[in-house]
Amino acid sequence: MFENLRLAVQGIWSHKMRSFLTMLGIIIGIASIIAIVSTIQGTSEQIKEDLIGAGRNTVSITLYDGDSEAYFYDNSTVAPVISEDQKKKVRRLENVVDATFYYSRSYSTVYYLNDSFMGGTVLGVDGSYLDTAGYVIQTGRGFVQRDYDRFCKVALVDTNVVQSLFLGENPLGKVLEIEQQPFTIVGIITEPDDYLPKMENLSDYEEYFTDSMGKILIPDKCWPICYKFDEAQNVIIRADSTDNMSSAGKSVADILNANIKNQSQRTNYSYKADDIMERVRNMQRLSESTSQQLIWIASISLLVGGIGVMNIMLVSVTERTKEIGLKKAIGARKKTILWQFLTEASMLTSIGGLIGVLSGIGLSQVVSRLTGTPAAISVPAIVGSVVFSMLIGVIFGLMPSVKAANLNPIDALRSE
Amino acid sequence: MILDMRGINKSYVQGKMEVPVLHDVSFSMEEGEYVAIMGPSGSGKSTLMNIIGCLDKPSSGNFFLDGQDISRCSENQMSDLRLHKIGFVFQSFHLLPRQSALVNVEMPLGYAHVPKKERRERALRALDRVGLSDRVNFRPNQLSGGQMQRVAIARAIVNNPKLLLADEPTGALDSKSGAQVMELFQKLNEEGVSVLMITHDADIAAHAKRVVMIRDGMLLEKE
Numbered sequence: 001m002f003e004n005l006r007l008a009v010q011g012i013w014s015h016k017m018r019s020f021l022t023m024l025g026i027i028i029g030i031a032s033i034i035a036i037v038s039t040i041q042g043t044s045e046q047i048k049e050d051l052i053g054a055g056r057n058t059v060s061i062t063l064y065d066g067d068s069e070a071y072f073y074d075n076s077t078v079a080p081v082i083s084e085d086q087k088k089k090v091r092r093l094e095n096v097v098d099a100t101f102y103y104s105r106s107y108s109t110v111y112y113l114n115d116s117f118m119g120g121t122v123l124g125v126d127g128s129y130l131d132t133a134g135y136v137i138q139t140g141r142g143f144v145q146r147d148y149d150r151f152c153k154v155a156l157v158d159t160n161v162v163q164s165l166f167l168g169e170n171p172l173g174k175v176l177e178i179e180q181q182p183f184t185i186v187g188i189i190t191e192p193d194d195y196l197p198k199m200e201n202l203s204d205y206e207e208y209f210t211d212s213m214g215k216i217l218i219p220d221k222c223w224p225i226c227y228k229f230d231e232a233q234n235v236i237i238r239a240d241s242t243d244n245m246s247s248a249g250k251s252v253a254d255i256l257n258a259n260i261k262n263q264s265q266r267t268n269y270s271y272k273a274d275d276i277m278e279r280v281r282n283m284q285r286l287s288e289s290t291s292q293q294l295i296w297i298a299s300i301s302l303l304v305g306g307i308g309v310m311n312i313m314l315v316s317v318t319e320r321t322k323e324i325g326l327k328k329a330i331g332a333r334k335k336t337i338l339w340q341f342l343t344e345a346s347m348l349t350s351i352g353g354l355i356g357v358l359s360g361i362g363l364s365q366v367v368s369r370l371t372g373t374p375a376a377i378s379v380p381a382i383v384g385s386v387v388f389s390m391l392i393g394v395i396f397g398l399m400p401s402v403k404a405a406n407l408n409p410i411d412a413l414r415s416e
Numbered sequence: 417m418i419l420d421m422r423g424i425n426k427s428y429v430q431g432k433m434e435v436p437v438l439h440d441v442s443f444s445m446e447e448g449e450y451v452a453i454m455g456p457s458g459s460g461k462s463t464l465m466n467i468i469g470c471l472d473k474p475s476s477g478n479f480f481l482d483g484q485d486i487s488r489c490s491e492n493q494m495s496d497l498r499l500h501k502i503g504f505v506f507q508s509f510h511l512l513p514r515q516s517a518l519v520n521v522e523m524p525l526g527y528a529h530v531p532k533k534e535r536r537e538r539a540l541r542a543l544d545r546v547g548l549s550d551r552v553n554f555r556p557n558q559l560s561g562g563q564m565q566r567v568a569i570a571r572a573i574v575n576n577p578k579l580l581l582a583d584e585p586t587g588a589l590d591s592k593s594g595a596q597v598m599e600l601f602q603k604l605n606e607e608g609v610s611v612l613m614i615t616h617d618a619d620i621a622a623h624a625k626r627v628v629m630i631r632d633g634m635l636l637e638k639e
């Protein structure tokens with residue numbers, strides 16, 4: 001075996017140029033596959049990172065009315081109410097680190113002095129909203145327990161509201177009129193710098209657009225003061241890990257939906273977790289299926305390379321007819337000759353594969369520099385490529401090797 | 417008896433015609449004998465030699481090599497007989513051009529799965545026996561014809577065969593190198609190896625203790 005390897009290396013080395021040219025098809029094929037796979041993997045990870053954001057693992061669980069989000073314009077619709085018991089259950093879920101429950105109205109009557117504020121959202125939030133949803137306080141203070149205990153009419157506004165309502169003025173201490181109730185602004189909130197909006201379709205864009213119109217936060221205890229009734233709440237949770245986001249979101253939705261069935265006034269209400277991991281997988285699947293086709297194209301190069309190897313091995317068998325005849329005459333078995341040539345063929349393609357892997361890694365680095373997408377080196381792809389190129393050698397080397405093994409030693413020795 | 421052939425026929429099929437080459441050949445050799453086969457070109461010498469060397473099978477007849485019935489042998493068994501019982505010496509040496517004398521001589525031992533170290537030792541000993549201790553690392557193109565043939569002889573004897581077969585071993589050599597080869601055969605025969613040699617040359621044949629003539633595929637023993 002070891003002897004065969006040595007012979008094979010010698011055979012390849014004695015025809016350096018020819019061997020290299022023979023390997024070229026394999027080298028190009030493997031290099032392109034490695035480059036494609038690394039780029040896809042890099043892109044895949046990039047997609048995940050883009051969509052999931054800075055790794056806060058937040059999942060929104062939103063009430064749907066049929067297929068669209070449930071909105072509340074007035075107080076005529078009776079929506080399911082989340083009980084304290086359910087909230088406890090949600091907070092106690094194994095993979096839920098943090099949970100916040102909030103009311104939300106997209107169209108509210110809000111005035112500052114005589115200016116009306118249109119298009120933004122008013123949220124009635126509990127004490128853990130800022131932490132869970134990932135806001136930080138820029139100036140002023142957040143809500144404190146006292147605000148909740150005493151039903152204080154205080155509000156937090158985000159920077160978008162500041163821009164549209166308070167041109168240059170300091171909003172702290174100013175009074176907003178929400179549904180005819182006066183609320184004093186105590187703080188300004190902002191999203192962290194590394195926040196990336198997720199956008200892949202029109203509805204995401206709309207969501208982002210309304211968000212960008214501004215948010216006004218008030219304590220959830222004050223919600224009935226403005227809107228007269230308890231109404232449905234939405235939920236944001238944080239999962240303990242990115243991988244648990246989907247399952248945690250689903251568990252929360254299940255807990256909340258159990259209650260809707262009991263309150264069955266309108267059965268088409270249901271909570272749905274915004275399954276970001278599902279979206280990531282979809283995007284990744286899309287990018288992977290595109291590259292699958294590229295890999296098929298690269299495989300054609302491997303096929304051509306394999307045929308080249310077969311051709312050169314046939315030439316080599318013809319050239320070495322005498323050597324083969326001699327070896328058989330002095331006692332080499334058929335199998336020995338077969339293995340010698342098979343080893344040489346697969347060695348040739350394995351070396352080609354190895355060079356291909358190295359060039360492929362280099363190529364993916366270059367591509368990554370040029371396009372700015374990261375390249376991830378995939379170890380299974382590398383091992384697979386080398387094994388596969390070895391297989392190509394075995395497959396395409398088989399016919400020439402069988403031919404060599406079956407040579408009649410008398411004829412072979414006589415050949416000139 | 418190292419060799420025992422009875423009523424051997426060999427014919428080649430050429431297209432639809434059957435060309436007979438050997439007719440009813442009976443021939444035997446005792447262990448330790450030194451025999452030369454002479455005959456004109458095309459008389460079937462090489463054909464006979466190929467059968468004796470287990471490279472080919474007779475069309476009919478019985479052939480025992482060292483007591484083994486060749487007609488019952490499989491291809492692998494024939495390979496093993498060539499490896500263990502027979503040493504070949506060819507007119508045109510048939511050395512591997514890129515390999516040193518040592519590697520050329522080691523080759524059969526590799527097929528016999530002799531361990532690496534022992535292989536080297538035995539190859540060096542065989543080269544010593546043919547007087548080439550000082551040329552072990554030379555490649556064939558750095559050796560003279562006579563030296564090349566002696567490397568080939570070393571390769572033939574390295575696995576201690578019972579029978580040495582030589583097809584015109586001096587055909588490509590000058591008379592001086594030829595004489596050296598003959599000397600070597602003499603020595604090997606004295607050491608107990610049976611030698612069967614084909615030649616055109618009566619002077620060369622004279623080195624053998626027994627000469628057999630072949631003409632048109634038929635053997636005539638000459639005393």
Ligand SMILES: Nc1ncnc2c1ncn2[C@@H]1O[C@H](COP(=O)(O)OP(=O)(O)OP(=O)(O)O)[C@@H](O)[C@H]1O
Nearest residue numbers: 428429430435437456457458459460461462463464
């Ligand atoms: N493979 C073959 N197919 C057909 N005929 C063959 C084959 N091999 C040998 N012959 C024929 O058999 C006959 C004997 O050939 P062989 O090689 O044995 O002669 P030879 O005595 O060795 O001659 P030389 O002294 O020239 O080497 C020749 O007539 C040759 O044409």
Ligand SMILES: [Mg+2]
Nearest residue numbers: 461462463583
């Ligand atoms: Mg001949």
